[in-house]
Amino acid sequence: MSKPVLFSGIQPSGDLMIGNYIGSIKNWVKLQDDYECLFSLVNMHAITVEQSPEALAKRSLDFVALYLASGIDPAKSTVFIQSHVPEHAELAWILNCSTYMGELNRMTQFKDKSQKHEHNINAGLFNYPVLMAADILLYQTALVPVGADQKQHLELTRDLAHRFNNRFERDLFKVPEPFIAEAIAGGRIMSLQDPTSKMSKSDSNKNNFIGLLDDPKTILKKCKKAMTDSGDVIEYDIDNKPGVSNLLTIYSVISGKPVSEVIKHFEGKMYGHLKVELGELIVDYLAPIQQRFYEIREDESHLKGILKHGAERAREQAQKTLQDVQKSIGFVLP
Ligand code: TRP
Numbered sequence: 001m002s003k004p005v006l007f008s009g010i011q012p013s014g015d016l017m018i019g020n021y022i023g024s025i026k027n028w029v030k031l032q033d034d035y036e037c038l039f040s041l042v043n044m045h046a047i048t049v050e051q052s053p054e055a056l057a058k059r060s061l062d063f064v065a066l067y068l069a070s071g072i073d074p075a076k077s078t079v080f081i082q083s084h085v086p087e088h089a090e091l092a093w094i095l096n097c098s099t100y101m102g103e104l105n106r107m108t109q110f111k112d113k114s115q116k117h118e119h120n121i122n123a124g125l126f127n128y129p130v131l132m133a134a135d136i137l138l139y140q141t142a143l144v145p146v147g148a149d150q151k152q153h154l155e156l157t158r159d160l161a162h163r164f165n166n167r168f169e170r171d172l173f174k175v176p177e178p179f180i181a182e183a184i185a186g187g188r189i190m191s192l193q194d195p196t197s198k199m200s201k202s203d204s205n206k207n208n209f210i211g212l213l214d215d216p217k218t219i220l221k222k223c224k225k226a227m228t229d230s231g232d233v234i235e236y237d238i239d240n241k242p243g244v245s246n247l248l249t250i251y252s253v254i255s256g257k258p259v260s261e262v263i264k265h266f267e268g269k270m271y272g273h274l275k276v277e278l279g280e281l282i283v284d285y286l287a288p289i290q291q292r293f294y295e296i297r298e299d300e301s302h303l304k305g306i307l308k309h310g311a312e313r314a315r316e317q318a319q320k321t322l323q324d325v326q327k328s329i330g331f332v333l334p
Contacts (some may be wrong), residue, residue, distance in 0.1 A: 004142035006035035006179070008041035009082065009135055013257050014201030015053065017190040017209035018282065021070065022253050027145060029071035035079040038139055038314060039067060044089065046126040046130065049117055062293075065210055065303060080310035081133065085320035089133035092127070094325060095160055099130050103159070107152055133157040137173045138318040145179040149198075154178045169330045174320070189250060192226040194243035213290060217282040223247075223279035224272075225244045234274055236267040244271065251278050254285050265316035 008028065031037055038064055041063055046056065062082060072079060077088065082088055098316065104110065104126055115119045124131075132153050135145055137160070144154055161173040173179055189199045191208040199209045229241040236259050238245050251274070252259045296303060326333060 001060075003034065003036040005038070005139050006031055006143045006145065006269055007136050007139050007141040007176075008145045009036045009038070009040040009045070009132075010047045011042050012056060012063050013046050013049070014203070015206070015209070015211040015213070016063055016066050017199065017201050017211050018250065018254075019199035019209060020096035020201055021145060021212060022189050023071045024145065025067060025072070026253075028077075031145070032073060032076045035143065036087070038141075039072060039077055039079050040082050040135060040314075041080070042082045042135065044127060048128050049113065052122055060298065061300065061303060062213075064307060065293050065296040066289075066301075067287045068296050068306070070212075074147070074298040074306045074310060077315045078310050079306060080314045084307065085314050087138055087315065087322045088131065090133040090324065091138055091318075091322055094329065095130045095133055095137075096127060099127075099156070099165055100159065103156060104129060107156075109153070129153040129156050130160075133160050136176050137161055138302055139314070140317070140321065141176045142174060143179045144176050146223055147198075148180060149309065151178055151180070157174050164196075164325070164328075172328060184197060188245040189253075190242065192222060192246075195227060195246045196204075209279050210282060212286060213293065214286075218284070219283050220279040223275045223282070225330050226275060227324065228271045228275075233265060234269060234271065236263060243273070247274055247278055251281060254278075254281055275289075 008024065011022065018024075027036065028039060028240075041060055042061055045054065049234075064079060064081070067079060068074065107129055110128065111127060117125070129152075132150075133156060136154075136157050144157075146154060158175050161175045164172045191197050191199045191203065192210070193205060193208045197221055201209065203209060207222055207225055210219055214222070226243065226244040226247060228247070231241065233240060234244060234248070236245050236248050248259050248262055251257075251262050255262065255266075266277075323333060
């Protein structure tokens with residue numbers, strides 16, 4: 001219990017894809033031994049944009065099964081669904097009352113999502129970063145692996161932690177540090193069709209990413225179709241050859257070989273070779289993960305048992321922090 005606490009969350013939206021795997025899940029698996037890890041499926045965040053209820057329910061279990069199939073071990077890490085731990089919503093409310101409109105107005109993700117969902121700019125979307133702060137602060141989290149796009153939210157989390165600690169003159173919350181995923185993975189995974197933007201699981205064009213559950217034919221096809229650049233030399237050059245560079249990055253991470261070695265391997269070959277070999281590499285890599293996924297997914301009561309256990313474990317700590325906060329702000333405890 002003396003290991004530092006690490007918390008991360010993934011929203012059950014879109015399809016889990018290799019960008020999530022390389023940028024998050026694969027790292028989580030490695031971090032499990034060195035940190036007290038909590039991995040949450042943040043379904044309360046997901047409903048800040050409209051979700052089909054059936055799809056949300058199915059996807060939530062699919063995502064958790066994929067975490068487990070990828071090597072997240074529920075004996076080591078706490079895996080749970082956010083809505084199973086009501087303390088998240090309770091702390092979020094309290095934090096909301098100490099968060100300024102101006103702070104939330106500045107959030108670039110809110111501005112982006114407001115533009116994308118202009119028919120549904122709801123209060124939850126605005127308050128999203130406060131719920132995220134609650135996720136993190138409830139567990140006295142030391143480290144939060146997040147993408148660069150979440151750094152601003154983590155800054156707010158830190159500000160809120162300081163605000164409470166100063167107001168009550170004690171360490172109610174640990175002030176968390178970011179653990180930027182890109183730095184760990186050694187590269188950002190970009191969209192296959194538009195290699196200048198990040199690969200996203202919510203992309204409406206599914207050719208832009210390789211889903212963790214895509215079948216071999218689909219994977220090979222998507223790799224073949226990936227956008228490459230003018231010229232015909234396979235080299236790593238982000239500015240002039242973002243497409244080829246992205247494929248090299250993926251190849252490197254999946255094969256575990258440095259990019260320089262991958263380039264040597266493809267010396268004198270054409271873009272087409274890289275695409276075909278990359279497709280085959282990914283198919284082989286995902287095969288055992290997919291097989292484990294289908295096994296885990298078949299036994300839903302076992303899966304739900306793991307989640308129940310995870311939520312119970314998470315609640316122990318969450319209740320402690322929440323009660324402490326409630327006492328401090330003058331809530332009479334029952
Ligand atoms: N907002 C994060 C994202 O979209 C997901 C998330 C919610 C999260 N709560 C979190 C990530 C707490 C880290 C810690 O990527």
